[in-house]
Amino acid sequence: MEVWVDGERVEVEAGATVLEAASAADRYVPTLCFDDRLAPFGACRVCMVGVEGADAPIAACTTPCREGMRIETTDATARRIAAATVELVMSELPVAPAEHTELAAMARFFEIGEPRWQGVQHEPRLDERHPYLVLQHELCISCGRCVRACDEVQGAFALTATGRGFEANITAGLDAGFQDSTCVSCGACADTCPTDAITEHLLLDLVQAGTIEGASK
Numbered sequence: 216m217e218v219w220v221d222g223e224r225v226e227v228e229a230g231a232t233v234l235e236a237a238s239a240a241d242r243y244v245p246t247l248c249f250d251d252r253l254a255p256f257g258a259c260r261v262c263m264v265g266v267e268g269a270d271a272p273i274a275a276c277t278t279p280c281r282e283g284m285r286i287e288t289t290d291a292t293a294r295r296i297a298a299a300t301v302e303l304v305m306s307e308l309p310v311a312p313a314e315h316t317e318l319a320a321m322a323r324f325f326e327i328g329e330p331r332w333q334g335v336q337h338e339p340r341l342d343e344r345h346p347y348l349v350l351q352h353e354l355c356i357s358c359g360r361c362v363r364a365c366d367e368v369q370g371a372f373a374l375t376a377t378g379r380g381f382e383a384n385i386t387a388g389l390d391a392g393f394q395d396s397t398c399v400s401c402g403a404c405a406d407t408c409p410t411d412a413i414t415e416h417l418l419l420d421l422v423q424a425g426t427i428e429g430a431s432k
C-alpha cells in the first residue's frame with residue numbers, strides 16, 4: 216500500500232498503522248502508552264498526527280493506513296493536542312517524573328516546564344511489599360503498559376487496571392500486593408513503565424541518592 220508521510224512516499228503492508236508508516240519514513244512521532252513489544256492501546260493521545268482530509272488529528276498508534284493517505288507528523292493542531300495532554304498528565308503528579316523516564320523525555324520534547332495550571336494532584340502512595348519492585352501509585356498515568364506487559368509478554372496476569380478518570384491506577388494481586396499475586400518477578404512491568412510508577416527498589420534508591428537524575432521538584 217502506498218502512503219505519504221510529510222511528503223515522502225512509503226510502501227507499507229496492508230493493516231499497517233500510521234505510526235508504522237511514520238517509522239518507515241524515518242519520521243518521529245512522540246508516544247506514551249505505546250510500546251512496540253505490546254498491542255497498541257490508544258490511551259494517551261500523545262501520538263496525534265494530521266491526515267489530509269480528516270476533520271481532526273488522529274492517533275497514529277491505532278489508526279490503520281489507507282491507500283494514498285497523506286500524513287503530516289508535525290501538524291500544528293496535532294502537536295498542540297499532544298503537548299496539552301502531556302502537560303495535563305504532568306499537572307496531576309505531586310512530583311515531576313525522574314529525568315530518565317519516558318514521561319520526562321516527552322515533557323522535554325514538548326518543552327513543558329512547570330504546568331501552567333495546578334489541579335488536584337495524586338496523594339503519594341508507596342507500596343514496597345515486593346522484594347524487588349516498588350509501586351509509586353502517585354506517578355501512575357494509567358497508560359496500561361504494565362498490565363499489557365504482564366499479560367502479553369509474561370502471561371502472568373498479576374496486574375489489574377482500577378478506577379476511572381483521575382482515580383485510575385493499577386493494582387497487583389487484587390491489592391494483596393505483588394508478593395501475593397501471580398507475579399513471577401520478571402520485571403516486564405517496571406521495564407515498560409514510562410514514569411517509574413513501577414520501578415525497582417535498587418533504581419529508586421539510586422534516584423533518591425542522586426546517583427541518577429530523579430524528580431526535579
Ligand code: SF4
Pocket residue numbers: 354355356357358359360361362384385404407408409410411412413
Ligand atoms: S504503573 Fe506505569 S506502566 Fe502501569 S499504568 Fe501506571 S504509568 Fe502505566
Ligand code: FES
Pocket residue numbers: 245246247248249256257258259260261262274275276277
Ligand atoms: S501512543 Fe498512541 S494513543 Fe498513546
